[in-house]
Amino acid sequence: MFQRLSEAGPPTLPLTIDGNAALARPGDSVAATLIGAGHADCRTTPVSGSARGPYCLMGVCFDCLVEIDGRPNQQGCMIEVQAGMQIVRQQGSRPVDAEATR
Amino acid sequence: MNAVDALKASYELAVIGAGPAGMAAAVAAAQRGVATILFDEQASPGGQMYRGVTTTPLRRRELLGDDYWRGQGLVDALLGCAADYVPRSMVWAVTRIGDGFELAVSRDGVAHLVRVAHLIVATGAQERPFPIPGWTLPGVMTVGAAQILLKTAGLVPGDGTVVAGSGPLLALVLAQFAAAGVSVNAVLDTTPRDRWRAAWRDIIGFAASPYLAKGVALLRRARTAGRIVRGVESLEAIGGHRIERVRYRTGGQTIELACTSLLLHQGVVPNINFANAIGCEQRWDDIQACFVPVVDAWGASSVPGVTLAGDGAGIAGARAAEAHGRIAALNAACAIGRIDPAQRDAAGAAAQADRARWLRGRRFLDVMYRPAPQYRIPVGDTVVCRCEEVTARQVLESVRLGCTGPNQMKSFLRCGMGPCQGRFCGLTVSELIAKERGSTPAEIGHYRLRFPIKPITLGELASLPQTEASEQAVVRLPK
């Protein structure tokens, strides 16, 4: 797993991961936050339901996809954490928002 | 001028990528009075080699090393020059309009159109695919990813980390870990034991290059980061929902190590997607075992108006990339008529010499660290296409059913049709098909890439401004 160097400073940003309250370090990407919190996986694939986690952290592998504030398929490695952000690790392809059809 | 909120409708030059090549190119072009804009998808400049140089919490110089901190100077020059710099922007399509181009670029979910006369593509490199069994398990990441965690978040490997692979970047990152007081359980070196024999011919160039001294120092520090196992002939990542152990073979013995984190690296390769999609000719480089765009001494590609610079035009490292950026800027200035070829040659002599200096010794590294075939060409149920979960076995079967190349196979199998757009399977597929057909990757070719260069939302596409039916010359886009 990964541990934090003291230089990094403390996590002070409140957000939620899968509905659970957590503190994140300002400036971290969503993917780094998940890794730092001990989550190796961030989703399951739509093809086979296999667990996946971030692989390249530079925006080219598309394995770090998570749902952020209700928007699915966001590259966690490309997005910086914000206070109050709701991060949800996603299962397969995302559910259709039935309300959107009205 | 930097971090603009309002894009102008047109510029003389657009540079794509804020790594060393892109930053140097933008600065050099702006210095010559070329109206320049630099687009980069990251939130802060530096590309990958200088990733996080303006934001890293690791300010103690010896942690990341002097080479890294050179990036700060490049950033300062960029932010102080007249070029417009747009972070968090993604150029996803390029269309030929007359002699120039129209770029579709997204920022914050909204698409804009920008016209430019010339384009410098400095999109850099990516980690080479490392298709071992189990490489898609959570907890398996690239060494580059671990380095990004270090630089940007101050996160370092904890207990149970194994590093595996080959190449100079391994030594660099291990040295950085050592400087941070971190060690890993093991370093599994996949460089073939007898590779020295192939590489020694290039040792003179290497010995005369800046890389020898750097390498020796790095290796010395790297050794303190963990015990090194040499001549690893096979690797397998094993686990259920995440990695639990790594199994490897060396010297006739098979050994398993428990691990919670496996970091892989076997070199970097040019990220060719942009160049390919815009129609730049590319060639197979058999020493580096990758496709490389074809460029001349000034970075000019086969597409008029498109210059390539940096590792995206051929892996050569940060210092060579920087010089290449200056060279590309001069080429662009000449192409738009700001200077003539004689002036370009004169002004570029220093940058050319600089680049030549940093290219010396690369061949030794290329030969020494060329990944062994079993790590480039997988078999059986090993996943080749991560996005669509296509295995080596399935790729080979499509060849037996008549597919003669990657593009037919793509229609058949969905391999290469996922969001990474072939970045992590393209090389593997080309080599797999070549081997199965008794051919070469040069003949088999690579996926034909198209715009959008990365997936975009329907909303972004819908937000494209609807301009009047501008006269659009129908110009052949060479493929």
Add this chain to the structure above:
Amino acid sequence: MTVLTADVAIIGGGLHGCSTALHLARAGATAIVIEKNHVGRHASGVNAGGVRTLARDEAEIPLALESLEMWHRIEDLVDDDCGFEAHGQVRVAETEQDMTTLRTREARLQSLGYTHERWIDPPELFERIPALARYCLGGLIAERDGAALPYRTTAAFRRKAEALGQRFIEGTRVLAVAQQGQDWRLETSVGKISAGSVVNCAGAWADRICAQVGEPVPLEAIAPMMMVTLRMPRFLSPVVIGTGRPLSFKQTTEGTVLIGGGRRARTDRDAETTELDFQELGASARMVRDLFPVMRGAVVNRGWAGIEARMPDDIPVIGPSLRAPRLFHQFGFSAHGFELAPVVGHVIADLVTRGASDSALEKFSIGRFASPTGSVRRL
């Protein structure tokens, strides 16, 4: 110099060429298919895969209906289901004008004795397509229509034709075609081919064959654009097409959404390149977002365009040459040839082997482009 011989030489290895080769095999005639790239390289391999009788030109309806029956038994024909699924196709009315168009159409077809297109009111429309925006006013449905996988279909027809003894040579261009006595002689980039009959299935390049035998046609090379998204959870069964503005919209079995409709890319048919027009794709995206609000969050992963032949009246050229014996034309499908391929191959095979077809082909004759002076008449 290689000289290959067969009963029939087929120029062009798209789906139509493969279908004709297959049906000729079933009729006992040998054929060589000459393909300049690889089988299925152009329109055949990259189209929207619509298996559609809906919204056809009246001239095409009998053929389309007959072909649909073949699609429903496609596995019998080519030992592969080609990914064919029949959940219907619906042509939606967004406006009052659309509604008038569709109701008029239904009445017209009924007067001709066709019942395959049926008006459906909003309640039935939204029951069949729950994700459709509620401003839509109804639609025409063709319930037995559906979609298939274009590359897989083409490969399946090719494989079956080969299994029955037909030959395919790829990477080979036909340079010249001329009669020599009772036979046809084709000069190709790998040698000569001699055949009793020739079928011109050369797609966007078919006019060049026509020109060689002295019956030029006003063919236009077009490049209809497609987009595909990343996988989405299943929300759509039927294929949806537009009425007043162009759209073809379907969700595949693996969940990706294919967006087409015929907006065009720029193309150079000699260089065999296409260049996407992103502003047109933007217009498509806006239409999709209007009709299917759930698509707001969809992620477009790739755009492409295939090179296809269009005739000025948007219906194909099917039938014998009027200038030379034992030469037959099968091209110009104007972006809707996929569904017709199974039956048209059969029609052409009949013309070749027994000199007649059960199908009425006058409307597809190449003669409609000829004027008495021999020059090309544009409709």
